[in-house]
Amino acid sequence: MGALFSGLHKDKGLQIILGLLFGVVFGFLLQKGGVTSYNVIIAQLLLTDFTVMKVMLSAVIVGMIGLALLKHFGYVQPHPASGTIGSNVIGGLIFGFGFALLGYCPGTVAGAVGAGALDALIGGVVGILVGTAIFAELYPVIKNRLLIKGPLPAITVQELLRLNIWLTIIIMEAAMIGFLLLLEYVGY
Amino acid sequence: MTGNNFSFYRRVRILNYAVILRNEVIIILELLTQATWSPYVAGAGIGVLVCLAFLLSNRPIGCSSGFVKADGLIEKTIRPSHVEKEEYYREIVPEVDWAFMIIPGIVIGAFISSMLSGQFHFILVPTTWSATFGNTPVLRVIIAILGGAFLGFGARWAGGCTSGHGISGSIQLSLASMITAACFFAGGIATAMFLFYVIGSA
Numbered sequence: 001m002g003a004l005f006s007g008l009h010k011d012k013g014l015q016i017i018l019g020l021l022f023g024v025v026f027g028f029l030l031q032k033g034g035v036t037s038y039n040v041i042i043a044q045l046l047l048t049d050f051t052v053m054k055v056m057l058s059a060v061i062v063g064m065i066g067l068a069l070l071k072h073f074g075y076v077q078p079h080p081a082s083g084t085i086g087s088n089v090i091g092g093l094i095f096g097f098g099f100a101l102l103g104y105c106p107g108t109v110a111g112a113v114g115a116g117a118l119d120a121l122i123g124g125v126v127g128i129l130v131g132t133a134i135f136a137e138l139y140p141v142i143k144n145r146l147l148i149k150g151p152l153p154a155i156t157v158q159e160l161l162r163l164n165i166w167l168t169i170i171i172m173e174a175a176m177i178g179f180l181l182l183l184e185y186v187g188y
Numbered sequence: 189m190t191g192n193n194f195s196f197y198r199r200v201r202i203l204n205y206a207v208i209l210r211n212e213v214i215i216i217l218e219l220l221t222q223a224t225w226s227p228y229v230a231g232a233g234i235g236v237l238v239c240l241a242f243l244l245s246n247r248p249i250g251c252s253s254g255f256v257k258a259d260g261l262i263e264k265t266i267r268p269s270h271v272e273k274e275e276y277y278r279e280i281v282p283e284v285d286w287a288f289m290i291i292p293g294i295v296i297g298a299f300i301s302s303m304l305s306g307q308f309h310f311i312l313v314p315t316t317w318s319a320t321f322g323n324t325p326v327l328r329v330i331i332a333i334l335g336g337a338f339l340g341f342g343a344r345w346a347g348g349c350t351s352g353h354g355i356s357g358s359i360q361l362s363l364a365s366m367i368t369a370a371c372f373f374a375g376g377i378a379t380a381m382f383l384f385y386v387i388g389s390a
Contacts, residue, residue, distance in 0.1 A: 005243060090346075099340055
């Protein structure tokens, strides 16, 4: 089974088609989930509506157990990357600032374009292309000065907690499901 | 006689199957044409999709690197030698591949979804924005470009966006991804509150 898919992984032409197909389904689900709308995303950031959180946490709840099972049976070998305070915390906060100004993220901006949002096209897409181009220019300067600073103590949550992977997953799943139930309970 | 009965019952049975099949087709069509799905259903679908991406393409679902590739491809037509020298474009190679194609894919998928439900419509100034900052398209577009620039810059600084870190990274139990996602929302919530409740109410 692994060998079958490793051939597929190396097939560049097929992967181009797969990338497009994954995008089509992803865009379809984002639009159906309601998260390609500026109003829904801003309402999440203003904490008046939790649709974005519900979509993201449902994806993680299902995907976390699914990927762990695929890994357990040897079908996939995911390699989560290590992180740093300099890269992940600072970059995350810069992203958050832009997220609130634009009202879309890099995936949902493409979905919003598909649903007819012109501010996403002539504002968002153009802005993101400018921002990522500036980053590409600055990358050699900030790479060793900022991005590698403050390495995180562990790569994965189970390493940090020094727990068995399945126990970690049970705790994480319970916390996420509990949070969603709490949201429903308080009326969001 | 028995032969006739047999064919009669068979015809009834086939008709029954046809009705069941027709009902299922109707259910699927109704689902596809609904304006929105429960966020739990859409989210669960995305979770399955990320697992399939690992299985079939050996990679997470991420969007921001597609924009870097688009940059490199555009820049290549203007100054190809500069692109070759650029260190970042050696790490994220500007080519039409999986990570690039997901972006037009998302546009198409959202277009299909919104057309099927009749939700597709052109907007320039979203209603939440116009209720606070007015209907001027220029202001909305300028802030959107500015926001997009910070968003793209921050996504590459952090090594991923809402889908790459927030969903795919968290699914892998990556500590860096969960911290990044928390920072996306911490920065986003603080900025949105300031924008709408402080600047917007002034």
